[in-house]
Amino acid sequence: xxxxxxxxxxxxxxxxxxxLALAIKQGDRAAESQFVRRFTPGLLxxxxxxxxxxxxxxxxxxxxxxxxxxxxxxxxxEDPAGLAGFLxxxxxxxxxxxxxxxxxxxTETASDWLDxxxxxxxxxxxxxxxxxxxxxxxxxxxxxxxxxDRELLWRHYVLEDSKERLCAxxxxxxxxxxxxLHRARQRLRELLVSRGMDAGA
Amino acid sequence: MQSHQFTSExxxxxxxxxxxxxxxxxxxxxxxxxxxxxxxxxxxAALRRGxxxxxxxxxxxxxxxxxxxxxAAAKRxxxxxxxxxxxxxxxxxxxxxxxxxxAIPSYLALQSQRQQADFEARLTARIxxxxxxxxxxxxxxxxxxxxxxxxxxxxxxxxxxxxxVREVSLELPSADTSVPTRLKLSPFTxxxxxxxxxxxxxxxxxxxxxxxxxxRLLPGRYRVTVERQQDGSWVADREFTLNIDAAQx
Numbered sequence: 001x002x003x004x005x006x007x008x009x010x011x012x013x014x015x016x017x018x019x020l021a022l023a024i025k026q027g028d029r030a031a032e033s034q035f036v037r038r039f040t041p042g043l044l045x046x047x048x049x050x051x052x053x054x055x056x057x058x059x060x061x062x063x064x065x066x067x068x069x070x071x072x073x074x075x076x077x078e079d080p081a082g083l084a085g086f087l088x089x090x091x092x093x094x095x096x097x098x099x100x101x102x103x104x105x106x107t108e109t110a111s112d113w114l115d116x117x118x119x120x121x122x123x124x125x126x127x128x129x130x131x132x133x134x135x136x137x138x139x140x141x142x143x144x145x146x147x148x149d150r151e152l153l154w155r156h157y158v159l160e161d162s163k164e165r166l167c168a169x170x171x172x173x174x175x176x177x178x179x180x181l182h183r184a185r186q187r188l189r190e191l192l193v194s195r196g197m198d199a200g201a
Numbered sequence: 202m203q204s205h206q207f208t209s210e211x212x213x214x215x216x217x218x219x220x221x222x223x224x225x226x227x228x229x230x231x232x233x234x235x236x237x238x239x240x241x242x243x244x245x246a247a248l249r250r251g252x253x254x255x256x257x258x259x260x261x262x263x264x265x266x267x268x269x270x271x272x273a274a275a276k277r278x279x280x281x282x283x284x285x286x287x288x289x290x291x292x293x294x295x296x297x298x299x300x301x302x303x304a305i306p307s308y309l310a311l312q313s314q315r316q317q318a319d320f321e322a323r324l325t326a327r328i329x330x331x332x333x334x335x336x337x338x339x340x341x342x343x344x345x346x347x348x349x350x351x352x353x354x355x356x357x358x359x360x361x362x363x364x365x366v367r368e369v370s371l372e373l374p375s376a377d378t379s380v381p382t383r384l385k386l387s388p389f390t391x392x393x394x395x396x397x398x399x400x401x402x403x404x405x406x407x408x409x410x411x412x413x414x415x416x417r418l419l420p421g422r423y424r425v426t427v428e429r430q431q432d433g434s435w436v437a438d439r440e441f442t443l444n445i446d447a448a449q450x
Contacts (some may be wrong), residue, residue, distance in 0.1 A: 043233060083234075125246065130254055133254065157253075183211040185244035185248060
């Protein structure tokens with residue numbers, strides 16, 4: 001599939017990223033924490049797509065963030081707008097090295113705060129047990145008020161009917177189809193997070 | 202509202218690792234910068250895992266013990282087709298549907314098309330008022346896409362011709378009944394004896410019907426291909442295997 005290079009996400013502020021990089025260079029610890037909180041979820045996503053080992057993904061994400069933090073503290077980046085690309089490249093290089101070595105990387109004790117920060121931002125998806133996930137999916141389906149939407153989800157994810165076929169059959173626009181899936185993902189997240197909160201209560 | 206411009210299709214392709222390198226890089230840099238997008242991707246992955254596990258478990262469950270979405274779809278279809286003289290069977294069957302029942306057994310309903318090899322859809326005719334014509338409704342989901350190369354042509358579909366029926370109508374749901382469509386039946390034992398039937402929109406404008414004299418449908422196994430016209434050429438759209446039993450008494 002080929003798509004034109006998309007414009008930056010609407011939620012991204014290049015000025016904010018530059019400000020963050022500058023603050024880190026000036027030794028602002030709060031900015032470093034913000035940096036880790038902000039970029040951990042995306043970095044983990046990039047790694048998880050390529051690696052099934054959750055623990056390894058977290059270790060590599062932590063290491064990539066550490067490497068980039070050291071860079072930002074020191075020489076900094078020539079172009080702060082390239083921060084995401086630098087993070088991605090660093091993480092993927094680490095993963096490639098790790099896969100070549102097939103050895104588990106150990107983290108430095110000085111990165112305990114980093115370790116904790118990465119774990120806190122890991123999200124609910126990878127830590128949820130399979131049983132809980134299935135329960136959440138069932139609850140998601142049963143909670144959908146529009147029967148057509150339930151059928152759409154089922155046929156798309158279970159029967160693997162294509163989006164084109166489903167849109168034609170249900171007379172839906174592509175945007176409408178995307179909205180149904182988007183709402184389902186949001187609802188699943190709510191269900192998983194609520195389970196996590198309940199488990200910790 | 203989403204803060205990003207990536208479609209569900211793109212996210213799905215990303216998780217399948219089907220994006221080209223440039224688009225993949227752009228998406229990944231975007232999700233690094235945008236935690237909301239990262240969360241969306243993770244949620245999509247979780248949905249896939251959850252549904253895959255759900256499907257696996259329900260397939261292993263006892264028949265009838267599991268509430269099925271197909272049952273809900275069956276109810277919807279029955280309500281919509283209330284004017285018809287006989288109950289309409291579930292259009293949503295993934296594999297084999299025992300035709301003639303109001304709802305299909307859920308363990309059969311939840312089979313994906315790729316699991317259909319062991320099951321067979323048994324169709325019961327809707328006998329028209331005159332008694333000489335039998336119409337069989339073929340769920341679109343029973344017939345796999347002709348482009349799906351991972352499985353052999355479709356789930357077997359079995360029908361038995363009622364006695365005294367002179368004409369058979371095979372009805373297939375269609376999103377666009379104005380597109381010229383034809384159905385080809387090729388006996389497995391005699392591929393040269395292929396029968397080609399032209400499709401005609403039915404009165405409800407939601408299905409296409411293919412009529413054939415019953416004397417031409419000899420008992421046996423057929424490879425059935427549904428073709429539609431596209432840019433002046435016939436393009437294979439769906440295909441399945443049809444087993445025809447001898448006429449019942």
